[in-house]
Amino acid sequence: MAANGFTLAFPRRIVFGWEALRDAPREILRCGRRVLLLATRSCGVAAERLEAALRREGADVLRADGPGREPEVADVDRLAAEARARRSEVVVGLGGGSVIDCAKAAAALAPNSGSAADFLEGTERTRLLARAPLPFVAVPTTAGTGSEATKNAVIAWRERALKRSIRDDRMFAAAAVVDPSLTVSLPPEVTAASGMDALTQLFESYIARGANALTDALCESALPRAFAALPAAWADGGNRAARTDMAYAALTSGICLAHAGLGVAHGIAPALGILYGVGHGAACAALLPFALEVNRRAARAKLAALWRRCGGAEGGDDDDAVAALIARVRDLCERLGVEVRLSKLGVTRAAVPELLALASGNSLRSNPREFAPGELAELLAEAL
Numbered sequence: 001m002a003a004n005g006f007t008l009a010f011p012r013r014i015v016f017g018w019e020a021l022r023d024a025p026r027e028i029l030r031c032g033r034r035v036l037l038l039a040t041r042s043c044g045v046a047a048e049r050l051e052a053a054l055r056r057e058g059a060d061v062l063r064a065d066g067p068g069r070e071p072e073v074a075d076v077d078r079l080a081a082e083a084r085a086r087r088s089e090v091v092v093g094l095g096g097g098s099v100i101d102c103a104k105a106a107a108a109l110a111p112n113s114g115s116a117a118d119f120l121e122g123t124e125r126t127r128l129l130a131r132a133p134l135p136f137v138a139v140p141t142t143a144g145t146g147s148e149a150t151k152n153a154v155i156a157w158r159e160r161a162l163k164r165s166i167r168d169d170r171m172f173a174a175a176a177v178v179d180p181s182l183t184v185s186l187p188p189e190v191t192a193a194s195g196m197d198a199l200t201q202l203f204e205s206y207i208a209r210g211a212n213a214l215t216d217a218l219c220e221s222a223l224p225r226a227f228a229a230l231p232a233a234w235a236d237g238g239n240r241a242a243r244t245d246m247a248y249a250a251l252t253s254g255i256c257l258a259h260a261g262l263g264v265a266h267g268i269a270p271a272l273g274i275l276y277g278v279g280h281g282a283a284c285a286a287l288l289p290f291a292l293e294v295n296r297r298a299a300r301a302k303l304a305a306l307w308r309r310c311g312g313a314e315g316g317d318d319d320d321a322v323a324a325l326i327a328r329v330r331d332l333c334e335r336l337g338v339e340v341r342l343s344k345l346g347v348t349r350a351a352v353p354e355l356l357a358l359a360s361g362n363s364l365r366s367n368p369r370e371f372a373p374g375e376l377a378e379l380l381a382e383a384l
């Protein structure tokens with residue numbers, strides 16, 4: 001397949017490696033000395049280390065606790081107000097995807113007037129950011145969303161029961177500091193859910209319509225590693241090589257999805273969250289085998305090549321290779337104790353139309369194949 005043309009856009013700097021947190025103060029102070037640090041409560045030790053190191057360098061640090069759930073408009077508004085009041089020069093998000101998105105959105109909102117709700121995509125009040133965001137530094141402590149590498153922040157607007165992005169080319173992190181050692185204390189369930197999110201993002205961006213030679217190369221380097229590393233990190237949180245491979249998978253998944261787009265699993269996953277309260281990673285895991293099944297013809301050659309890269313048998317035709325790959329994904333989910341039967345998550349045939357009405361058009365548009373009207377509902381009902 002001829003490679004699509006592409007435009008590349010990344011965080012300005014990416015610092016990756018075990019104990020990379022040590023380099024975070026230098027990256028942050030490059031952006032400013034008045035620092036607003038938003039950190040997940042469960043990452044207290046890392047946040048304290050970072051805060052102490054910044055203070056030793058003479059920084060003025062205001063620390064705030066992350067919302068402890070997916071960020072909402074009110075959380076972003078509150079944090080942006082703090083940044084304005086303290087005349088913060090740089091916003092740091094240390095935590096999982098939710099904290100990173102909340103900090104990224106607050107950095108974007110702070111120099112602008114209004115509420116985060118004014119900047120969410122696709123509403124009647126959507127505005128563009130008039131002023132450039134404050135510099136933002138991402139320090140992920142889970143290996144999943146890849147939000148450290150993207151230019152959008154997903155924010156829930158509770159009053160409207162909406163989950164949308166604030167997105168702007170200027171919202172890329174000034175620096176993404178990716179330290180896999182910060183993930184060693186994650187419990188197995190979080191390792192599984194966040195890891196399956198990264199894996200799903202890699203799979204979907206690999207076969208997405210916007211895939212290009214560069215995203216292909218990244219997916220091909222990350223997916224085989226992630227396949228092996230996820231069960232190893234799940235079984236032994238202290239496995240340094242596995243944690244490093246998963247942090248790499250998450251980072252590359254963010255880069256790839258930002259360039260190539262996603263597909264049907266990410267299209268439907270938010271609806272599983274809204275209707276059944278299923279977390280994003282668990283929803284992605286449940287939908288990944290389905291997404292591969294419905295795209296197996298459209299993406300056959302790439303999926304078969306990927307299976308061979310993952311150590312799958314060389315013999316057999318492409319159909320056999322894709323079938324083996326999908327079986328391996330199902331095995332992995334089973335091993336991690338992740339539910340892949342949508343019916344077990346509460347989805348009924350009668351609920352399928354409502355579920356699809358809430359699906360994200362963006363992700364469905366980049367799926368490798370289109371669906372005729374009613375086709376996706378039929379396929380999903382069959383897969384329950």
Ligand SMILES: [Fe+2]
Pocket residue numbers: 145197198201266280284
């Ligand atoms: Fe995701």
